[in-house]
Amino acid sequence: MKIAANFSQRIVVHSDSLEWIKSPMPGVDRRPLDRVGEEVARATTIVRYAPGSEFSPHVHTGGEEFIVLEGVFQDEHGSFPEGSYIRNPPQSQHQPSSLTGCVMLVKLWQFQPEDRTHVRLQTRFMGSVKHANFKGLSITPLYKDEIEEVSLLHFEPDAEMTIETQGGAELLMLEGSLSEQADTLVKHSWLRTPVNSEINAKAGKNGAKVWIKTGHLIDVENQITRVQNA
Structure with a gap:
């Protein structure tokens, strides 16, 4: 299958x-x-x-x-x-x-x-830290090894993020909404992007919480x- x-x-x-x-x-x-x-x-x-x-x-x-x-x-x-x-x-x-x-x-x-x-x-009892590169975005690291990295991303309303995903990426919406290319991602929407691509995301008016995994698709x-x- x-x-x-x-x-x-x-x-x-x-x-x-x-x-x-x-x-x-x-x-x-x-x-x-x-x-x-x-x-x-x-x-x-x-x-x-x-x-x-x-x-x-x-x-x-x-x-x-x-x-x-x-x-x-x-x-x-x-x-x-x-x-x-x-x-x-x-x-x-x-x-x-x-x-x-x-x-x-x-x-x-x-x-x-x-x-x-x-x-x-x-994760409900884990804190987050401000993202080093993006205003209005914080991160809760969950796992990292030599190939992949898994995190929760917390977007404030209208916060934006652009990341290059050399090893591909997946994200699942947990709360709120994101705009990415022509798509609006809402709760339980799933996005997979290929190796050597880019994610350009902007949160909606209520912000967003996202599970994201990067690197593994290589x-x-x-x-x-x-x-x-x-």
């Missing part, structure tokens, strides 16, 4: 407008944003757990990264409310569930194979190869 699999293209998806697709597990539905592969896939997906639903225990051979958008996600490692940012590295395992239901952005098979770093952050062909060889 291939969804938005041309990584040389800029893509915008207003994910709240997509229909939910049932997963193999009862009570767990998906809105795919990009995907290369079948059930084992390099994938970026909005996932919804119905109240009381659970997934069977499994190993994340290629790693799993997610941020909780609504509700509370649970596994044997704890309960993770809205705003939680989690990285379960390759070869980690868990049994996910949600007693009250939740919605998450989930990314699979997008780790370096040797990565063994667990990350469990509750490795996308290796990620796909690892899935195909799994």
Whole structure:
């Protein structure tokens, strides 16, 4: 299966407008944003757990990264409310569930194979610092390695940002709105920009809060190869 699999293209998806697709597990539905592969896939997906639903225990051979958008996600490692940012590295395992239901952005098979770093952050309790280059913008760093960087960006009303994305970028709108090229991004809109591109964003009158990941798309062909060889 291939969804938005041309990584040389800029893509915008207003994910709240997509229909939910049932997963193999009862009570767990998906809105795919990009995907290369079948059930084992390099994938970026909005996932919804119905109240009381659970997934069977499994190993994340290629790693799993997610941020909780609504509700509370649970596994044997704890309960993770809205705003939680989690990285379960390759070869980690868990049994996910949600007693009250939740919605998450989930990314699979997008780790370096040797990565063994667990990350469990509750971003609601994390501060931010003023961005060094842009007025009216602050940043909450979440993760960084030699390839990628993950952060929350907090835009004041009408704040502007222009960044070069040599390694590509993805962003998911958490609050507010942004204008980027001819698109208006609102809550749960998703933007992916290719390697050697640029993001020119301006916040709306209520500002914006954005999850952003940069650098990782230089490795996308290796990620796909690892899935195909799994």
